[in-house]
Amino acid sequence: MRAEIVAVGSELLAPGRVETNSAHIAARLSEAGVDVVARTTVVDEPKALGRRLVREASLLAALRSRFARLGRTMASVNEKQADLLEGAFALPNPRGTAPGQCVEAGSRVVVLLPGPPREMEPMLEEQVLPFLRDKLGTRVLRRKVLKVAGMPESDVDQAVAPVYTSVANPRTTILGSPGQVELHLTATGDGEPAADAALDELAARLRDRLPGRVFSEDGRGLPEVVVGLLRELRETLAVAESCTGGLLSSRLCAVPGASSVFDRGFVTYSDRSKTELLGVDPALVEAHGAVSDVVARAMAEGARERARTSIGIGITGVAGPDGGSLEKPVGLVHLALCRGGDLRARRCLFPGDRERIRFQATQAALEMLRRSLLGLEDV
Amino acid sequence: MRAEIVAVGSELLAPGRVETNSAHIAARLSEAGVDVVARTTVVDEPKALGRRLVREASLLAALRSRFARLGRTMASVNEKQADLLEGAFALPNPRGTAPGQCVEAGSRVVVLLPGPPREMEPMLEEQVLPFLRDKLGTRVLRRKVLKVAGMPESDVDQAVAPVYTSVANPRTTILGSPGQVELHLTATGDGEPAADAALDELAARLRDRLPGRVFSEDGRGLPEVVVGLLRELRETLAVAESCTGGLLSSRLCAVPGASSVFDRGFVTYSDRSKTELLGVDPALVEAHGAVSDVVARAMAEGARERARTSIGIGITGVAGPDGGSLEKPVGLVHLALCRGGDLRARRCLFPGDRERIRFQATQAALEMLRRSLLGLEDV
Numbered sequence: 001m002r003a004e005i006v007a008v009g010s011e012l013l014a015p016g017r018v019e020t021n022s023a024h025i026a027a028r029l030s031e032a033g034v035d036v037v038a039r040t041t042v043v044d045e046p047k048a049l050g051r052r053l054v055r056e057a058s059l060l061a062a063l064r065s066r067f068a069r070l071g072r073t074m075a076s077v078n079e080k081q082a083d084l085l086e087g088a089f090a091l092p093n094p095r096g097t098a099p100g101q102c103v104e105a106g107s108r109v110v111v112l113l114p115g116p117p118r119e120m121e122p123m124l125e126e127q128v129l130p131f132l133r134d135k136l137g138t139r140v141l142r143r144k145v146l147k148v149a150g151m152p153e154s155d156v157d158q159a160v161a162p163v164y165t166s167v168a169n170p171r172t173t174i175l176g177s178p179g180q181v182e183l184h185l186t187a188t189g190d191g192e193p194a195a196d197a198a199l200d201e202l203a204a205r206l207r208d209r210l211p212g213r214v215f216s217e218d219g220r221g222l223p224e225v226v227v228g229l230l231r232e233l234r235e236t237l238a239v240a241e242s243c244t245g246g247l248l249s250s251r252l253c254a255v256p257g258a259s260s261v262f263d264r265g266f267v268t269y270s271d272r273s274k275t276e277l278l279g280v281d282p283a284l285v286e287a288h289g290a291v292s293d294v295v296a297r298a299m300a301e302g303a304r305e306r307a308r309t310s311i312g313i314g315i316t317g318v319a320g321p322d323g324g325s326l327e328k329p330v331g332l333v334h335l336a337l338c339r340g341g342d343l344r345a346r347r348c349l350f351p352g353d354r355e356r357i358r359f360q361a362t363q364a365a366l367e368m369l370r371r372s373l374l375g376l377e378d379v
Numbered sequence: 380m381r382a383e384i385v386a387v388g389s390e391l392l393a394p395g396r397v398e399t400n401s402a403h404i405a406a407r408l409s410e411a412g413v414d415v416v417a418r419t420t421v422v423d424e425p426k427a428l429g430r431r432l433v434r435e436a437s438l439l440a441a442l443r444s445r446f447a448r449l450g451r452t453m454a455s456v457n458e459k460q461a462d463l464l465e466g467a468f469a470l471p472n473p474r475g476t477a478p479g480q481c482v483e484a485g486s487r488v489v490v491l492l493p494g495p496p497r498e499m500e501p502m503l504e505e506q507v508l509p510f511l512r513d514k515l516g517t518r519v520l521r522r523k524v525l526k527v528a529g530m531p532e533s534d535v536d537q538a539v540a541p542v543y544t545s546v547a548n549p550r551t552t553i554l555g556s557p558g559q560v561e562l563h564l565t566a567t568g569d570g571e572p573a574a575d576a577a578l579d580e581l582a583a584r585l586r587d588r589l590p591g592r593v594f595s596e597d598g599r600g601l602p603e604v605v606v607g608l609l610r611e612l613r614e615t616l617a618v619a620e621s622c623t624g625g626l627l628s629s630r631l632c633a634v635p636g637a638s639s640v641f642d643r644g645f646v647t648y649s650d651r652s653k654t655e656l657l658g659v660d661p662a663l664v665e666a667h668g669a670v671s672d673v674v675a676r677a678m679a680e681g682a683r684e685r686a687r688t689s690i691g692i693g694i695t696g697v698a699g700p701d702g703g704s705l706e707k708p709v710g711l712v713h714l715a716l717c718r719g720g721d722l723r724a725r726r727c728l729f730p731g732d733r734e735r736i737r738f739q740a741t742q743a744a745l746e747m748l749r750r751s752l753l754g755l756e757d758v
Binding site: 010011013014018023026036037038039040041042043045173175184241243244245246247248249250252253254256257258259262263264265266267268269270272273276277306307320321322354355358 | 390392393397402405415416417418419420421422424522550552553554563620622623624625626627628629631632633635636637638641642643644645646647648649651652655656685686699700701733734737
């Protein structure tokens with residue numbers, strides 16, 4: 001089964017605007033075994049489907065009672081939300097006013113979904129996908145994503161290309177983004193067990209080519225994986241950030257349940273705050289500069305000591321666009337971690353703009369922590 | 380002039396893949412006064428343009444000499460790169476092997492561009508845009524975006540609809556996202572001055588309908604606007620965050636030059652850290668709970684006092700998915716700000732998931748700060 005996704009809305013074509021529903025729908029259709037062959041975004045203009053609109057009495061009644069429940073009178077402009085394409089059946093929308101619609105024409109199916117993700121996504125899950133799965137039978141398409149941090153895309157590709165280029169099913173795609181590389185594996189098979197077995201076999205071979213490097217095979221991001229490990233090991237964490245300005249704390253606290261392992265974060269942006277909150281000796285800053293290996297170490301140790309946690313992390317660097325020098329260019333970041341007797345520190349030079357440098361610094365710190373928790377050497 | 384952009388390539392439809400050329404082309408076409416009405420991504424399959432391919436002797440010769448310059452013999456598989464659509468003229472590609480193409484059919488123009496951005500972008504700038512500008516004359520399209528924080532989309536719409544629905548040019552589109560509403564104005568006119576004048580006139584009328592609410596008309600986000608105001612007023616800031624976990628600090632520090640106004644952030648996730656770092660009285664937490672008006676105020680005051688800044692902000696709330704109760708449900712956030720004698724506090728209840736609640740809390744805190752700096756009352 002092949003599908004085209006059409007996003008309708010003039011605002012979706014505004015420069016800089018990213019339309020996200022299509023990507024979500026494409027991913028879910030793919031997993032259900034539907035081949036997405038086109039995605040289109042068009043402005044709000046009448047499109048000729050060759051079908052009339054018919055006002056549905058039952059939908060109109062439901063609309064009116066929805067407004068009544070909210071204690072409001074329905075303006076007549078809302079009545080058009082009870083219109084269906086001729087021959088279509090409605091997909092109820094308990095989370096909004098506009099229902100979805102579905103029309104079958106010969107072997108083709110046209111599905112209309114509402115725009116707000118919180119209305120569209122449950123309608124897709126609960127109504128559209130089950131309907132399509134019925135039509136598809138047992139031929140399925142399954143996916144797995146292997147995630148790697150701290151390796152350039154070209155290094156990952158060089159390590160795994162001999163494996164994945166020799167395998168036609170599953171198909172492997174490499175997606176690189178700052179601080180992370182993903183291997184997307186897609187298998188087709190007669191039934192989920194066969195497809196999953198093919199995925200697992202290829203994943204094992206790829207993992208062997210990247211020893212200790214694959215941090216996730218279940219969709220979790222690096223912060224979730226690290227919080228999970230901290231919980232398992234019953235360790236606690238405090239972080240001290242300068243150039244990343246709270247981004248590491250924020251990414252950790254975005255994980256539900258982080259409060260059981262994350263005690264506090266120190267965003268020590270000014271030099272004075274590094275001394276007052278972390279006890280960093282002003283003489284160290286004077287002698288080596290705030291962006292230096294010794295200050296990163298002092299920040300990590302100060303964070304652990306002041307918070308009385310088992311682990312401390314320190315990050316200091318030049319995020320740019322200003323403040324760089326020949327000796328300490330934009331992108332230079334010093335990371336340090338202390339955990340029991342395990343002391344690690346690294347000097348990194350990240351490419352890109354301010355946002356990208358800050359993100360990569362937090363990613364490298366999380367990977368440093370993950371490797372420490374797993375007893376792996378730093379890279 | 381209206382345009383559709385078609386991106387061709389099976390790999391562009393892989394889940395998670397973002398196709399970036401279309402956005403670049405759409406932005407450049409818009410600025411040149413071309414109205415982009417559709418964007419499409421399709422798999423690699425022959426599409427019927429109703430034109431034959433013709434092998435061009437001159438292109439073939441150029442290809443061969445390119446290979447010769449690189450000291451390589453050209454394999455015959457490359458000869459198809461010298462094919463042109465019947466009636467097309469070639470757009471030379473000094474940065475790669477595949478030329479662009481341009482076909483005119485009546486009032487329509489079809490332009491084919493190579494995929495790699497480093498080949499496509501210069502070809503667009505140097506060859507395609509000048510060609511289109513010749514056709515367009517002086518008719519241009521200009522845009523302006525008005526941004527509003529802290530108002531639901533429906534309230535903004537209700538306030539401004541009487542204005543924008545009565546004006547056909549510029550056209551207005553409302554875009555709502557958590558914590559922010561944007562009014563996108565698009566004007567067409569004979570020349571930039573005429574289009575800009577129409578934009579400015581409508582913007583002034585919309586601004587009048589939203590007194591004190593429009594925080595940006597120049598593309599800047601709320602953190603940039605707030606950092607700009609702090610710099611102008613020579614004020615300094617320290618923030619204390621619980622449920623937002625460093626996100627407010629991180630958004631502020633994402634602005635280049637934030638270091639001149641942002642001194643430090645306290646991510647006081649544990650109750651103990653609120654007392655140790657901010658001096659919050661444990662009896663207050665005991666009596667009212669960590670998520671309470673009095674604790675938010677104590678956090679704001681503690682941050683300002685400990686950092687000796689002119690402004691302190693405190694945020695505490697229930698980001699979920701767990702930890703909610705009947706009295707203090709998921710989404711409840713207390714904000715407080717102290718600045719000289721200006722003390723502000725607000726109780727908010729945000730909808731959505733953990734990520735959305737945290738983002739909206741930082742957005743509300745930034746808007747509270749912006750209003751204080753401008754001498755506007757809190758909302």
